[in-house]
Amino acid sequence: MQYDEIMVRYGELSTKGRNQKNFIDRLGANVTKALHGFDQVKIHPQRDRMHIDLNGADSSQVMDRLKQVFGIQTFSPSLRVESDFEAVKQAAAKMIREQVKEPATFKISTRHADHGFPMGTFEMNRELGAYLLKEFPDLLTVDVHHPDIDLMVEIRKSGIYLTSEKIKGAGGLPVGTAGKGMMMLSGGIDSPVAAYLAMKRGVSLEMVHFYSPPYTSEQALAKSKELTSKLAKYCGSIKFIQVPFTEIQETVKEKIPEGYLMTVQRRLMLRLAAALAMKRHGLAIFNGESLGQVASQTMESMVAINDVTTWPVLRPVLSFDKTEIIKIAEEIDTYELSILPYEDCCTVFTPPSPKTKPNLKRARAYEARLDVEGLMQRALENIKVTEIHAGDEFLNQNQDVFAELL
Numbered sequence: 001m002q003y004d005e006i007m008v009r010y011g012e013l014s015t016k017g018r019n020q021k022n023f024i025d026r027l028g029a030n031v032t033k034a035l036h037g038f039d040q041v042k043i044h045p046q047r048d049r050m051h052i053d054l055n056g057a058d059s060s061q062v063m064d065r066l067k068q069v070f071g072i073q074t075f076s077p078s079l080r081v082e083s084d085f086e087a088v089k090q091a092a093a094k095m096i097r098e099q100v101k102e103p104a105t106f107k108i109s110t111r112h113a114d115h116g117f118p119m120g121t122f123e124m125n126r127e128l129g130a131y132l133l134k135e136f137p138d139l140l141t142v143d144v145h146h147p148d149i150d151l152m153v154e155i156r157k158s159g160i161y162l163t164s165e166k167i168k169g170a171g172g173l174p175v176g177t178a179g180k181g182m183m184m185l186s187g188g189i190d191s192p193v194a195a196y197l198a199m200k201r202g203v204s205l206e207m208v209h210f211y212s213p214p215y216t217s218e219q220a221l222a223k224s225k226e227l228t229s230k231l232a233k234y235c236g237s238i239k240f241i242q243v244p245f246t247e248i249q250e251t252v253k254e255k256i257p258e259g260y261l262m263t264v265q266r267r268l269m270l271r272l273a274a275a276l277a278m279k280r281h282g283l284a285i286f287n288g289e290s291l292g293q294v295a296s297q298t299m300e301s302m303v304a305i306n307d308v309t310t311w312p313v314l315r316p317v318l319s320f321d322k323t324e325i326i327k328i329a330e331e332i333d334t335y336e337l338s339i340l341p342y343e344d345c346c347t348v349f350t351p352p353s354p355k356t357k358p359n360l361k362r363a364r365a366y367e368a369r370l371d372v373e374g375l376m377q378r379a380l381e382n383i384k385v386t387e388i389h390a391g392d393e394f395l396n397q398n399q400d401v402f403a404e405l406l
């Protein structure tokens, strides 16, 4: 069915008191971004709801985009008719005819926002209900408590709107309302899921990715960019910062005992992420660590690594089991990409048996063998920033290499 309007309910936003305006403005901007390309659509963010005037745009395509916008609790596609009871009856009958194929229970719920309209809420419920029962005697029965169909009628100044569907939105808070964070994005399963969860709580992210050519390939870099493109559908676009890590890894390998290679490497990664956060006004660093999953993800390891910054390091998947993380990765369509077997800079340089309980003092002492400032400066001077949009493709540009792996 082609609808005239989508009515959006904010959910969690309405509980946010004085921040409400900020939230609604941001959601309006995010919806506008998500509906880029639908030029005829008009968005009206109001205090309690948002009305999206379709002006002929395909309602199912618009709804597919809306499902990915955080901050939307539910939305309802609506038909609009003139402020006239005859027109309401015709539209309601059309909806029932198209949507109800088997006997069902129903109720009418009217909301009244135009006090100039002669019928009251109760009267509309009763009269429209009686009309539909007469029109569809074998199909409809009334159940006001647990109906299969809740036909909502909203009487407004601009017309009367009817809807029978309440579609679940993405929930969460509008991206951008919680400030900016730097996401340490590898090509693995966990960090894209952590990024998704951070965005769901309103964080706008910039991706920080460490790569080590020639030890890591162009394809490994392309994979992380493509993961970013998958995540960009939740916010429109994301800046991807690639940080060259080869010199650091080679130096660490040369100067640090094997048991501490990984810890010192991670300290350098975190130092660089923190430096980028400061420079680019990020408020926190996010990563995909999950407690106890691998050697670097013990609490002792976190102590030895986190030591390099006072900036908050947030770990959205910290307490998740791997199976729970994979489930989300599948839902957000990053899993298949994440399991492509391209090498990550960490795996290339990871020793066979890294210390699972590194000692903080030793980690500091080993790191002091390096020219940390110089290494960092050179890496930061050579970063490259790319703006990645939802749907951008990077891997398919190299079909041959891709085919070899299959």
Ligand SMILES: Nc1ncnc2c1ncn2[C@@H]1O[C@H](COP(=O)(O)OP(=O)(O)OP(=O)(O)O)[C@@H](O)[C@H]1O
Pocket: 183, 184, 185, 186, 187, 188, 189, 190, 191, 192, 208, 209, 210, 211, 286, 287, 288, 289, 290, 293, 294, 296, 344, 345, 346
């Ligand atoms: N090359 C990289 N660039 C940016 N961040 C990285 C990189 N490698 C690792 N990280 C960060 O460190 C975290 C821990 O990485 P590690 O390889 O130990 O764990 P993981 O469980 O395999 O994580 P993931 O599945 O996200 O790769 C990652 O989730 C990510 O946030």
